[in-house]
Amino acid sequence: MTDHALLLVNLGSPASTKVEDVRSYLNQFLMDPYVVDLPWPLRRLLVSLILIKRPAQSAHAYSSIWWPEGSPLIVLSRELQDAIAPHWPHGPVELAMRYGQPSIEGALRKLAAQGVKRVTLAPLYPQFADSTTTTAIEEARRVIREQGLKLEVSVLPPFFAEADYLDALVASAKPYLDQGFDHLLLSFHGLPERHIRKLVKDIDPQHDLRAPDSRGVSDEVLAVCYRSQCQRTAEAFAERAGLQPGQWSVSFQSRLGKDKWIEPYTETRLDELAKQGVKKLLVMCPAFVADCIETLEEIGQRGSEQFQEAGGQELVLVPCLNSHPQWVSALARLCETAVRPL
Numbered sequence: 572m573t574d575h576a577l578l579l580v581n582l583g584s585p586a587s588t589k590v591e592d593v594r595s596y597l598n599q600f601l602m603d604p605y606v607v608d609l610p611w612p613l614r615r616l617l618v619s620l621i622l623i624k625r626p627a628q629s630a631h632a633y634s635s636i637w638w639p640e641g642s643p644l645i646v647l648s649r650e651l652q653d654a655i656a657p658h659w660p661h662g663p664v665e666l667a668m669r670y671g672q673p674s675i676e677g678a679l680r681k682l683a684a685q686g687v688k689r690v691t692l693a694p695l696y697p698q699f700a701d702s703t704t705t706t707a708i709e710e711a712r713r714v715i716r717e718q719g720l721k722l723e724v725s726v727l728p729p730f731f732a733e734a735d736y737l738d739a740l741v742a743s744a745k746p747y748l749d750q751g752f753d754h755l756l757l758s759f760h761g762l763p764e765r766h767i768r769k770l771v772k773d774i775d776p777q778h779d780l781r782a783p784d785s786r787g788v789s790d791e792v793l794a795v796c797y798r799s800q801c802q803r804t805a806e807a808f809a810e811r812a813g814l815q816p817g818q819w820s821v822s823f824q825s826r827l828g829k830d831k832w833i834e835p836y837t838e839t840r841l842d843e844l845a846k847q848g849v850k851k852l853l854v855m856c857p858a859f860v861a862d863c864i865e866t867l868e869e870i871g872q873r874g875s876e877q878f879q880e881a882g883g884q885e886l887v888l889v890p891c892l893n894s895h896p897q898w899v900s901a902l903a904r905l906c907e908t909a910v911r912p913l
């Protein structure tokens with residue numbers, strides 16, 4: 572059988588580091604109601620305000636990490652696509668981005684034109700958020716409906732607590748852990764608290780968005796609370812890696828705008844850890860399966876400078892899973908068992 576495709580989906584990058592390309596990417600991204608969850612007129616106003624200064628700042632940041640072949644996120648995702656193909660004997664493996672190119676629409680139309688009948692859609696986000704997982708699924712739904720594509724789609728669920736994913740994370744981090752370090756910071760992408768509140772409010776309105784760990788969180792809440800899922804990933808990672816309490820902690824990065832985002836903020840933790848006497852800091856970013864601007868620039872460059880200015884000696888960025896062989900086979904196995912219908 573060769574009519575069952577695998578479609579890997581990640582977030583996407585601007586077409587180039589030119590300010591106008593970054594502006595158009597940020598406009599598509601931030602006008603997504605799953606990302607800036609305000610009614611259209613307010614969303615348009617807020618995003619237009621953000622688009623006054625942000626494109627030039629982000630273009631500068633992208634320029635500092637851009638590779639000759641293009642955006643690291645896209646290049647690394649292509650490498651993953653090539654590496655996983657031999658592990659997926661059922662049909663073609665395609666790559667799509669939620670924003671920019673290659674698009675979800677282009678990929679699904681291409682697969683349908685090739686005679687593909689089934690698609691396993693794999694949003695490449697270990698932890699669930701409406702701003703990543705839901706929007707990728709909804710975009711696939713829209714394309715299939717509007718284009719009348721005859722495709723049976725199943726979706727890979729969030730894999731934040733899957734043994735295969737956790738073991739691959741430990742294997743990829745091991746060479747860095749073995750070098751010795753004073754502290755390991757697991758820095759996850761942040762989210763406005765509101766995004767989680769609206770999902771948990773009908774299940775457990777008292778759910779604590781400042782809780783220090785994920786103990787006691789019910790399965791129902793865990794299924795929708797991005798922050799608890801991040802904590803669960805970190806706790807399971809620490810246990811598998813044999814880390815002691817106090818050797819590691821969790822933080823949340825990449826805050827945008829004036830809203831309250833989930834805490835503790837990575838920026839705050841970098842200062843605190845340096846002030847506490849941490850000299851060699853390892854930072855891992857387990858919300859990202861591929862290195863991107865958020866890991867390479869925000870942590871690897873700006874975070875590193877900040878940590879040293881606050882008195883730390885060295886910040887070592889542990890690379891994302893990228894195409895680590897154990898991750899490639901783990902992802903293929905996870906996708907084999909994905910049966911959740913679109």
Ligand SMILES: C=CC1=C(C)c2cc3[nH]c(cc4nc(cc5[nH]c(cc1n2)c(C)c5CCC(=O)O)C(CCC(=O)O)=C4C)c(C)c3C=C
Nearest residue numbers: 582583584606629644700702703760827858859863864865
């Ligand atoms: C890993 C999961 C991610 C979540 C959750 C997420 C939420 C989220 N992001 C923004 C705003 C921005 N994110 C940007 C880059 C970016 N974000 C993710 C992943 C998640 N985002 C990735 C993989 C990337 C990297 C893209 C790349 O090309 O390398 C950016 C663009 C960069 C910049 O200008 O800083 C913005 C903006 C919001 C508002 C949000 C939740 C509401």
Ligand SMILES: [Fe+2]
Nearest residue numbers: 582760825865
């Ligand atoms: Fe983001």
Ligand SMILES: [Fe+2]
Nearest residue numbers: 779796798799
């Ligand atoms: Fe939670």
